[in-house]
Ligand SMILES: [Ca+2]
């Protein structure tokens with residue numbers, strides 16, 4: 638998976654990203670979509686990547702995954718299809734009103750459902766170019 642990159646957006650951008658829709662638009666403005674994980678290989682790569690970054694930042698990261706339409710039915714927002722690969726932390730997802738998913742450093746970079754209007758979570762976007770995938774944080 639050569640060619641993956643990750644960049645944190647400016648604080649002024651983050652404070653305006655209140656909803657899943659805005660997060661999607663943020664990624665689309667960068668020519669991509671909120672991140673979509675299909676396999677252990679991809680998931681391990683992302684976790685290792687964020688592990689390195691989060692030692693200094695501790696940030697949580699949005700996935701492009703939601704159950705806002707039907708509770709408990711998690712779908713990827715970029716393709717609007719049910720998720721077949723999931724990497725929930727133990728005891729997650731745990732609260733029905735939490736309809737968005739994020740990667741949580743404190744849970745060993747596994748996933749948790751969280752409220753979609755959390756302002757402290759950074760969008761993780763992926764941009765697929767012809768031969769590489771770029772992540773714009
Ligand atoms: Ca939910």
Ligand SMILES: [Ca+2]
Nearest residue numbers: 731732749750
């Ligand atoms: Ca939760």
